[in-house]
Amino acid sequence: MSEPPTVDIRTHVDAVYRAEAGRILATLIRLLGDFDVAEDAMQDAFNAALRRWPVEGFPVNPRAWLISAGRFKAIDAMRRRARFAASQHDIADTLHDVEPAAAVIDDELPDDRLKLIFTCCHPALASDARAALTLREMCGLTTEEIARAFLTSAPTIAQRIVRAKAKIRDERIPYQVPSGGELPERIGAVLAVIYLLFNEGYSASSGPLLTRVELSAEAIRLGRVMLELLPEPEVTGLLALMLLHESRRAARVSAEGDLVLLEQQDRSAWNHAFIREGIVLVERALATRRFGPYTLQAAIAAVHAEAPTPEATDWRQICALYAALLAMQPSPVVELNQAAAVAMHEGPAAGLALIDALFARGELRDYHLAHAARADLHRRLGRREEARTAYKQAHALAKSEPEQRYLEKRLRELG
Amino acid sequence: MKYICLGYIDPNKFASATEPEMNAMMDSCCAYDDQLRANGHFKGGEALQPPNTAMTLRYANGKVVVTDGPFAETKEQLGGIMILEARDLNHAVDLISKHPGAKFGPWEIRPAADLSEIVRQSEARRRAR
Numbered sequence: 184m185s186e187p188p189t190v191d192i193r194t195h196v197d198a199v200y201r202a203e204a205g206r207i208l209a210t211l212i213r214l215l216g217d218f219d220v221a222e223d224a225m226q227d228a229f230n231a232a233l234r235r236w237p238v239e240g241f242p243v244n245p246r247a248w249l250i251s252a253g254r255f256k257a258i259d260a261m262r263r264r265a266r267f268a269a270s271q272h273d274i275a276d277t278l279h280d281v282e283p284a285a286a287v288i289d290d291e292l293p294d295d296r297l298k299l300i301f302t303c304c305h306p307a308l309a310s311d312a313r314a315a316l317t318l319r320e321m322c323g324l325t326t327e328e329i330a331r332a333f334l335t336s337a338p339t340i341a342q343r344i345v346r347a348k349a350k351i352r353d354e355r356i357p358y359q360v361p362s363g364g365e366l367p368e369r370i371g372a373v374l375a376v377i378y379l380l381f382n383e384g385y386s387a388s389s390g391p392l393l394t395r396v397e398l399s400a401e402a403i404r405l406g407r408v409m410l411e412l413l414p415e416p417e418v419t420g421l422l423a424l425m426l427l428h429e430s431r432r433a434a435r436v437s438a439e440g441d442l443v444l445l446e447q448q449d450r451s452a453w454n455h456a457f458i459r460e461g462i463v464l465v466e467r468a469l470a471t472r473r474f475g476p477y478t479l480q481a482a483i484a485a486v487h488a489e490a491p492t493p494e495a496t497d498w499r500q501i502c503a504l505y506a507a508l509l510a511m512q513p514s515p516v517v518e519l520n521q522a523a524a525v526a527m528h529e530g531p532a533a534g535l536a537l538i539d540a541l542f543a544r545g546e547l548r549d550y551h552l553a554h555a556a557r558a559d560l561h562r563r564l565g566r567r568e569e570a571r572t573a574y575k576q577a578h579a580l581a582k583s584e585p586e587q588r589y590l591e592k593r594l595r596e597l598g
Numbered sequence: 599m600k601y602i603c604l605g606y607i608d609p610n611k612f613a614s615a616t617e618p619e620m621n622a623m624m625d626s627c628c629a630y631d632d633q634l635r636a637n638g639h640f641k642g643g644e645a646l647q648p649p650n651t652a653m654t655l656r657y658a659n660g661k662v663v664v665t666d667g668p669f670a671e672t673k674e675q676l677g678g679i680m681i682l683e684a685r686d687l688n689h690a691v692d693l694i695s696k697h698p699g700a701k702f703g704p705w706e707i708r709p710a711a712d713l714s715e716i717v718r719q720s721e722a723r724r725r726a727r
Contacts, residue, residue: 219692222685222689222692223637223692223693226637226685226689227637230637230638260633263629263633264629264630264633264696319686319688325599325685325686325687326686326687326688327599327686327687327709328686337687337709338687340687341687341688341691344688345688345691
């Protein structure tokens with residue numbers, strides 16, 4: 184029996200796990216051609232590290248050591264199983280001839296995480312499976328943690344992951360970064376998953392808050408990895424957008440747990456490091472002239488972030504950015520936001536006309552925020568009766584308690 | 599995390615098996631269990647004798663009533679239990695789906711419940727008495 188690993192080595196191995204597990208797994212999937220085999224191989228490799236590093240010393244390149252050990256363990260396990268299951272023969276035989284194990288010990292190992300995230304977010308997979316698979320394979324979250332974050336049961340998430348992996352295997356979804364004409368659309372699919380994760384964590388209105396907040400942190404981490412490996416304008420824009428939203432987290436909820444509107448937030452509570460980083464990224468994305476909707480939304484958030492007070496907001500620029508965003512990606516909700524900006528820039532009547540035009544087209548009539556915005560504009564025009572009616576409509580449509588409380592407060596203030 | 603895996607067997611699937619077939623099945627199961635042990639996943643387990651060897655205890659009308667045999671007859675019978683150490687539920691599913699025993703009946707995988715907090719509270723209550 185060897186000595187149990189010392190605390191020091193365990194801390195060391197844990198640190199390597201946190202820093203490198205994503206990259207190691209991504210490379211093992213490429214080398215072994217299967218998610219489950221690679222996951223097992225990685226666990227075995229880390230177990231081997233706990234046994235051998237105290238004796239042999241800490242390797243110069245722990246990542247290469249772990250990849251090599253994982254690959255060796257997987258092939259060994261397949262050979263042993265192949266004696267009992269004929270179906271495994273082929274796999275073990277193919278692996279045998281792929282490349283000598285020594286070739287893996289190489290400082291120039293490519294970073295395979297981009298292949299991994301493009302596979303996890305492949306359009307052939309069910310959309311609700313993409314987020315779960317990304318969190319598990321890229322971020323190393325357990326099935327149980329993902330289930331808690333999405334307020335669902337572990338077997339539900341486990342089933343999604345099992346099905347997604349089976350689909351990758353059965354349909355032979357290639358493990359690669361898409362090329363050429365396919366790339367922009369596939370980047371869009373990856374960014375959509377990252378932004379969904381961010382919003383799950385950001386708009387957490389129920390459930391254990393802490394786990395949900397971590398989803399936003401994971402999304403930002405994924406955004407950084409994407410930017411490092413694929414510095415495309417919209418990748419830059421999405422990271423900027425997430426940082427600029429995240430910068431307001433501490434100010435957007437009151438001590439009572441109510442949402443605080445942008446204009447009423449304590450701007451000194453904003454995270455200015457995130458704002459500075461977000462603004463640099465937005466400017467870089469805009470300068471490429473190949474930006475898209477994420478960059479434009481980030482630019483709008485940046486204009487807000489740059490204003491020391493709500494009154495100092497550059498509404499003219501925000502209106503221009505909304506017009507550009509709508510030209511690129513028409514959406515009634517964006518039109519509503521544009522109406523609010525126009526009301527600030529040109530006056531409440533101009534904003535009201537835009538909302539009424541939306542309603543006349545049959546859009547957003549069941550959306551409580553549209554009625555609330557309309558109510559605010561009537562109030563600012565001094566039309567108390569119209570404002571009251573609109574607040575009541577908004578109240579009837581609002582679903583969350585904090586929003587209902589907010590509207591009730593507004594109604595009382597009307598007198 | 600610990601998962602309790604309940605392995606069921608369908609006796610009909612064994613009825614027509616020849617001795618070499620049975621041996622091959624046992625060998626593959628034992629070999630896979632060895633592999634689980636070697637990798638630290640197998641934290642304990644036992645095979646069970648058939649249901650007709652069992653007793654069932656129930657509490658009725660203020661006393662314990664003992665009856666022969668299992669509580670209910672089903673086509674699939676509990677054949678064994680395994681305590682599996684896995685990273686998460688998907689890892690447990692992956693490890694058990696490779697188990698050759700899965701060909702002879704379903705496995706049920708359930709996470710072990712962590713009762714340490716309940717036990718701690720109970721100890722505090724009993725001390726206070």
